[in-house]
Amino acid sequence: MEPRRASRQRAPQLPQPRGELSAALLAALPGDDGVRLPTDQVPRADPFGEDLQLALYVLYELHYAGFAGVQDEREWDPDLLGLRRALEQRFLHGLRADVAGPAGVEEALSALLTEPVKPPADSVSHHLERDGELWQLREYAALRSLYHLKEADPHAWVIPRLRGRAKAAMVAIEYDEFGAGRAERIHARLFAELMADLGLETDYGHYLDAAPAEALATVNLMSLLGLHRAHRGALVGHFAAVEVTSSPGSRRLANALRRTGAGPAAQRFYDEHVEADAVHEQVVRRDVIGGLLDAEPALEPDVAFGIHATGYLEDRLGVRLLSAWRQQRSALRTPLQAARRAEEAEESG
Numbered sequence: 001m002e003p004r005r006a007s008r009q010r011a012p013q014l015p016q017p018r019g020e021l022s023a024a025l026l027a028a029l030p031g032d033d034g035v036r037l038p039t040d041q042v043p044r045a046d047p048f049g050e051d052l053q054l055a056l057y058v059l060y061e062l063h064y065a066g067f068a069g070v071q072d073e074r075e076w077d078p079d080l081l082g083l084r085r086a087l088e089q090r091f092l093h094g095l096r097a098d099v100a101g102p103a104g105v106e107e108a109l110s111a112l113l114t115e116p117v118k119p120p121a122d123s124v125s126h127h128l129e130r131d132g133e134l135w136q137l138r139e140y141a142a143l144r145s146l147y148h149l150k151e152a153d154p155h156a157w158v159i160p161r162l163r164g165r166a167k168a169a170m171v172a173i174e175y176d177e178f179g180a181g182r183a184e185r186i187h188a189r190l191f192a193e194l195m196a197d198l199g200l201e202t203d204y205g206h207y208l209d210a211a212p213a214e215a216l217a218t219v220n221l222m223s224l225l226g227l228h229r230a231h232r233g234a235l236v237g238h239f240a241a242v243e244v245t246s247s248p249g250s251r252r253l254a255n256a257l258r259r260t261g262a263g264p265a266a267q268r269f270y271d272e273h274v275e276a277d278a279v280h281e282q283v284v285r286r287d288v289i290g291g292l293l294d295a296e297p298a299l300e301p302d303v304a305f306g307i308h309a310t311g312y313l314e315d316r317l318g319v320r321l322l323s324a325w326r327q328q329r330s331a332l333r334t335p336l337q338a339a340r341r342a343e344e345a346e347e348s349g
Contacts, residue, residue: 011068012205015058019051025058025083029070037079042086047094048316052087053216057146057208059084060223064150065204088224091217101308105289105300108237108307112244122318127325129252134260136325137253138198139332141191141266142207143215143317147222148191149204152177154219157226158235166236166291173243173280173288190269197263200336210332214317221313225306233299236292237306243280250274 014030017023021038028035045052061067062075074080101108120126128137147154152174159170179185192202201207225235250273257267293300324331 010203011066011070012061012203012208014067014069015054015208017051018054019045019049021045021051021087022055022058025055025080028080029058029067029074031071031074037083039083039086042083042090045087045090047090048213048217050213052090053213053220056084056087056091056220056224057216059087060220060227061205063223063227064153091220091224095221095309095312096305099305099308099312101304103301103304105237105293105303105307108304109240109244109285112241112307112311122315122322124318124321125249125252125256127322128256129259132256132260132325134198134262135336136321137256137260137262138200138336139330140321141195141198142200142332142336143211143321145191145195145200145202145207146205146211146215147219149188149202151187151191154222154226155235155239158232158239161229161232162236162288162292163295164291166288166295169283169287169291170239173283176280187269187272190265190272193265194269197266207332210334210336212320212331212333214313214320218310218313218317221309231302231306233292233296233302234306234309236288236299237303237308238310239306240284240289240303241307241310243284247274247281 014026015022017026021041024035024038028037042052058067059080062070062080066072066075124140128140155170155177156174159167159174162170175181177187179187179189183189195202222235222238225231225238250270254267254270254274257270289303293303321331330336
């Protein structure tokens, strides 16, 4: 069976629950007013656990493509927003308790700008470039699809919250991310073509059930920061961390795809990011961050927090992936082959 091409018009199905919080939310979303949302249980939940991260991810998706069987009006349902607020506070509390680093932006960026002589043990891109197997690249692409099939969308929320030089520079970078006016060059579409080359399903949100909490958290951070004006500085910091690390990481991933014999579309996505993000990194540092802090210098600790929080969550994901792969185990909650067999059984039945 050939993988389907990506479609943002078809809303994804609701995922399977992973605990009491997500179970209650998923039961309530189709419109069952009799389901109680357990907001009072959120303070006891693991801020990085499967249950909380899935519930938060599902609530954020109401602001993106939504879900099949869930009315669009639920996006602004007061009870759902109340639950989301409690989940966000728990997640942010966990991040602020665990994330450490200097409050200065230059100090926060300096660690990202220097390529280490010896690759770090938890670097996924270094592992994939050197030792990665094709099945590991497929798993990596499946997990990253939760963001890359909506690439640049969460960061676009910061545009109305910026002014002058910072706004102009941010829009210029986002213009590139969205294909510079050409639909076939939109980065989300290029990633769908990468997935097709790897024999993966390309429907938006298809691999949500397979993604562990560590992967969900990296996407949830973007949505959390993007949806709150109060976190505009942290979102700029997140954006800077992504752009600064993207070019060297993309080069390693492109090399890994070539080495393992992936198709040309798979390589094209990362080749595109090697050159483009090298330019974006300079613009982000000089004009987006520089322009924001010229206008609002008090936001510097927030920008630094966004940088550090991004690295913290990426490191957690790296540990999850590499600890499994080095034992030749799938890092997914549902291995890709098992997921395919389940889909085929459902279709034949």
